[in-house]
Amino acid sequence: MRRSLPLLLAALVALVPAPPAQAAPGFAVSYETIPGEGGTPLRAFVVTPTGRGGGPFPLLVMPSSWGVNNIEYVGAAAKLAYRSGYSVISYTSRGFHDSGGEIDVAGPDTVADVSRVVDWGLAHAHGDPARIGVAGISYGAGQSLLAAAADPRIKAVAALSTWTDLARSLYPNETVGTQAVELLLAAGRLTGRPGPVLREAEAAYREGRFADVLPISPPRSPATRVSSIKAAVMIGNAWNDGLFAPSQITDFFEALTGPKRLMLSPGDHATAELFGAAGLPDEIWASVGRWFDHHLAGVANGIDREHPVQVKPNNGGGWRSFPTWAAATARTETVPLAADRIHAGWPTIAESGTVLVSGALQGFLNLPVGVSTPLVDRGAAAVWRGPVQWTATTVSGTPRAHLTVTSSAARTTLYAYLYEVNPLGLGALVTHxxxxxxxxxxxxxxxxxxxxxxxxxxxxxxxxxxxxxxARYQGSSTLGSTVAFGADSWLRVPLG
Known part of the structure; x- marks a missing residue:
């Protein structure tokens, strides 16, 4: 692995436009071992600017994603160092790859590691103590938000494909997100060393006791500590994120009281910002650069005068901006739902798709999860059709299904899917x-x-x-039981 790192680094850095020989400014890269919390060794790429004097420079710390090592951000780091004069540290999170320690699922030691890397950057990478930012994707994003709540030195954050509430993400409405959980567990075992918290959580999950895992969520959820975050926070997530769905993001964003920016765009977990981390052109990372330039380097680039909520429709179209997330909804329409009765436990062709795959297809190719509504088994699913939209319109916000439900079983899981359906009955999944x-x-x-x-x-x-x-979830429906929906049910659709 160590012998291959220089080759991987060279390939990534080659993607970044470098200055001619002897020209300035430029950047230098070194591979370092940084003592984390308790002295645990953390392996890091340190990218520092050259040709700009001896500093101090704005310092950016970037913890790696779950299962990914420190090469993750080197391309973006080289860009930031070369173009804007940042000193950037991209490090492998505790418990993964060649960093020491065990995976504690963003526990106290992992969060404290961010501060220890900041300490090292101030002492050894010419970092400026008054201009400190943290950024990351996925696991690195959650760490960044938690660290900002704990360390007042952090002035700006960019959290991409982040979670804000761990329980809501993996256990929405008391329903286990099986595909997401299995993916995370597999990646942890393959690339790292699970610690006691992760091992016990997996054991409880395997034994059907997922509710016993919930106590680990509050201390590991930025939403619990939102009032302690004083840094300027930028969040970028995808509509179809199969690990960390957008509802927990929009609620968290609204609760932030400092400077903030929210970007929601098509794609799945980490797909919208993946190429930007490698230094390739990317709209999300371009905003990350502008965010840090303004809040750390003091650049008057106008980002503070833009509406903080920036969204791209999930099925195509340019960016739209709003002063708040609530302002994305201009009005609502209510559709009455007739009484119905179905048999539970039988699958139908209505599905939410596959984690990572379906959302990526939506984001890159605009290929949604589809359905032929005439073929949906009416004995196993309730199907309600809204009126034809004779003029183009936009669903914009959070749809709500108000259902009066009577189930014959002790536990039942319901899955609600909202489709856009054409005159032939062919539908595209809007949300679920x-x-x-x-x-x-x-x-x-x-x-x-x-x-x-x-x-x-x-x-x-x-x-x-x-x-x-x-198939995405671990449901609780009993085969042969029934579910009845009352005639006072309705669907409220938010429109832009």
Whole structure:
């Protein structure tokens, strides 16, 4: 691995426009071992500017993603050092690859590592103590937000494909996100050394006791510490993120009180910013650079005068901006849902797709998860058709299904899918959400689907499908049981 690192580094740095020989400014790269919390060795690429004097320079610290090593951000780091004069440290998170320690799932030691790397950067990388930023993707993004809550020296954050509430992300409405959990567990075992918290969490999950894992969530969730975050925070996530869905992001963003920016765009987990981390052209990373330039380097680039909410429709179109996330919804329409009764435990062709794959296809090729609504088994799924939209419109915000539900089983999982459907009955998945219900008593369920901005073509309609089986999740529906929906149910659609 160590012998291959120089080759990988050379390949990534080659992507960044470098100055001619002897020209300035430029950048230098070194491979270092940095003592983390408790002295745990963290392996890092340190990219420093050259031809700009001896500093001090704005310091950026970038913890790696789950299962990824320190080469993840080297391309972006070289750009930031060369073009803007940052000193950047891209390091492998504790417990992974050639860094020491064990994976503690963004526990106290992993979060404290960020501060120890900052200490090292100030002492050895010409960092400026008054201009410190942290950035990361996925696991690195969550660490960045948690570190900003704990370390007041951090003045700016860029968190991409982040979680803000671990339980809401992996256990939405008491429904285990099986594909996401299995992916994370497999990556942890293959690339790192799981610590006691992760080993115990996996054991509980395997034994069907996922609720026992929930106590680890609050201390590892930035949403718990949002009031302590004083840094300027930029968040970039994808509409179809299969690990960290956007609803927990929009709620967290609204709770932030300092300078903030939210960018939501098509794609799946880490796909929107993946190439930018390698130094390739990327809209998200371009905004990251502008964010740090303004909040750390004092550049008057106008980003502070732009609307803080920037969204791209999930099925194509340019960026739209709003002063708040709530302002993305201009009005709502309510569609009444007729009474229905279905048999639970039977799969239908209505599905949410596959984690990472489906969202990536949506983001890169505009290929949504599809369905033929005439072929959806009406015995196993309730299907409600909205009116034809005779003029083009936009779903913009968080759709809500208000359902009166009576189940014959002790536990039932419902999956709600909102589709845009053409006159032939062919549908594209707009958004979805699961919910698991306990007990047989009739109850009212207000189910908020995931937030989305989606353009609906003239002549198409919205269709809501609710069934009880989805391969992405670990459901609780009992085969042969029934679910009845009352006539006072409705769907509220947010429109832009």
């Amino acid at each position: 959400k699961p919910v698991t219900l306990a007990g047989t008593a009739t109850r009212t369920v207000d189910l908020d689907l995931e937030p989305v901005v989606w353009n609906v073509a003239a002549g198409n309609r919205l269709v809501l499908v609710v069934d009880t089986v989805d």
